[in-house]
Amino acid sequence: MSLPVDQGGPQGAPLLTIRGLRTYFYTESGVAKAVDGVDLDIAQGEVLGLVGESGSGKSVTALSILRLIPDPPGRIVAGEILYKGRDLLTLSWEEIREIRGNEISMVFQEPMTSLNPVFTIGMQVTEVIQAHQKVSRQEAYRRAVEILTEVGIPEPEKRMKQYPHHFSGGQRQRVMIAIALVLNPSLLIADEPTTALDVTIQAQILDLMMEMKERRAGASILLITHNLAVVAETCDRVAVMYGGKIQEVAAIDDLFRAPFHPYTVGLLGSIPSVETKARRLTVIPGSVPDILHLPVGCKFVTRCPYAFEPCPDIEPPLIEDAPGHWVRCHLYPHGGTPAVPREPDPSTSSGSSRAQSRDERLAPPPSGTRT
């Protein structure tokens, strides 16, 4: 099938392709469109960062990939997630269970609660192996010891017999990584893996993840975080999410050097830097809009300093404004057509938009445009 968007990774053919993913939560107070039309490619062997504020839908996107959305209240209402040519959203529960932990695995935010308190570490590591492969207990044990050694747990034989409460937060996250990687999955989804850890441990865990990825040729990582420093250090490409939609996708250097979307500009502006002499950090005014009442047009319109006439009413499409650099913003018009297609159209993506320089478009806004 022809894909409407090929965001293209460093090595071309995507391992995972998300198209038009919509995951809604049906609550008593209304429908929360946590993920509302996400298009994303993850290439083989790349580390893709997915950044955004709390409530931007990045975790829900990740959970949707493995179909871990609690139903009710959540439901994946539309879209497709192609993994190695198979649509994960149409697989049976048995088939998706085979994928989980085996082909695609996940590391969660909270290492302190992600391990079952009543089982030993050894039981939890071997369980994954035995859930997917018919191996003897001795073989599973041997491989569990091996992977624990690999993730840097000292005295693994002894630690196998211990319970989660004998492990520190960093060690537990190491165990979680071991569980996630023991079957050599092609894709590791790391949902804020370092958020709950203290700073010194964060770096160790990130290093460990990258090291483990290097040892597994062709393995990809989807790293979900709100920490741009983590992204800068580890990722090949970055996708910025806001209001349930991808707002900007770019290679790491492009994004940090020349961000397109006003939201990304705001995010980068709010990071303290040793180079600038600014005494105060710039902040993005306002807060994340209520997920039950998102703006009709651009989701960022309520906080955007550059918002102009079409923004509140018309949703901009995701267009490729520079090679490999996609943005969803009216500041980057697409083929000059004001009528906005629901799905981005690659044929009209570039062209006249480059006529105007990015700096001109992101010039300081006239006063009074802030809402």
Added chain:
Amino acid sequence: MSTPEPALDDLTHVPPDLAASMLPPSVTTTPPPESLVAKRLRKFRRLKRGYFSFLLVTIAYALSFFLPLIANNIALLVRYNGSYYVPLFHYRGAAEFGQNAFGDPDYRALKQQFAGARQGNWVLMPPIPYGPNESLLDLPGSPPNAPSAAHPFGTDDRGRDVLVRLAYGFNISLTFALLVTLVGNMTGIAVGASLGYFGGRVDIFGQRGIEIWSSLPFLYVVIIISSVIVPIYLPGRYQLMQPSLWLLVVILAAFDWMGITYYIRGEFYREKAKDYVGAAIATGVSEPGIMFRHILPNALTPVVSFAPFEIVANISALVALDFLGFGLPAPTPSWGELIGQGMENLTKWWLVFYPLGVLFLTLLLVVFIGEAVREAFDPKEFSRLR
């Protein structure tokens, strides 16, 4: 510059013990692997009252399975005309031992007869040579007979030894209560787990169904069922094989499982939202694996803490049913039936005092166990107990 100043040397000198205390604590002392269960068991053992009650009840219950060897009117071993007989396991008629009677031999009479005859024959009787269903009609006066040296708890209105019947009744009561608790809890856990895990429509309709079921009056249903199905007593069989016992277990369990479903449902609702469940699902563990291997062990706290009290309730339920005459069929040694006799013969104090006393003591001990179990499962370290 070549040698440091003596004063500076003094300043930088640190006493060795202080230096040792500044070192990080030894990293080799990793805690011994102790599961939560082991921790709670250790705590339970520290609670003396509950722990000794547990030992006492367990030992008494274990011994009660050997009651046919301890209190019985059938001889353990008979030596007669040069051969040995074990009548407990192989039935012998009275005529086989030269008694001029049909049916069961009277082993106590046989023992005296052999002892008097001095022909090398002898009879080994159990320490308490009276059976639970044996009417001792040769005692002076008419039953119920007051306590005496041979029958410290007296006899009941059919001349049966009260002590022996209470002892057999202990085994039946506890077996019955354990079976009802087991069957009821297994049903309750299965239902509660499904309600809590699947939620949604399963939960709503399941709960309404449980509410309807629990509004059925338990006693009436039991009375109706026992009037339709005639309870049968198979003589000479071991109590566990009595069909009426199992029938009663099923009926009682059918009304006993609802309570625990609410707790298990709640536990499952809480546990399934926890990260470790999500993590287990994300690693591809199957649904039954998630429910019963991952969530259930974390949801068992209410089951274990309620179990002793459920046993208390079920012992009382059997006593109540027996008291009313809807329980186990007639000759079964049961506490409720003895208490009923006590009510009919209020002047015979041993028929009131001993059955009620034994019932009270048993319930008290089991409550002590329950109290200690609850305490052992309490995450708070300090409390009034102990």
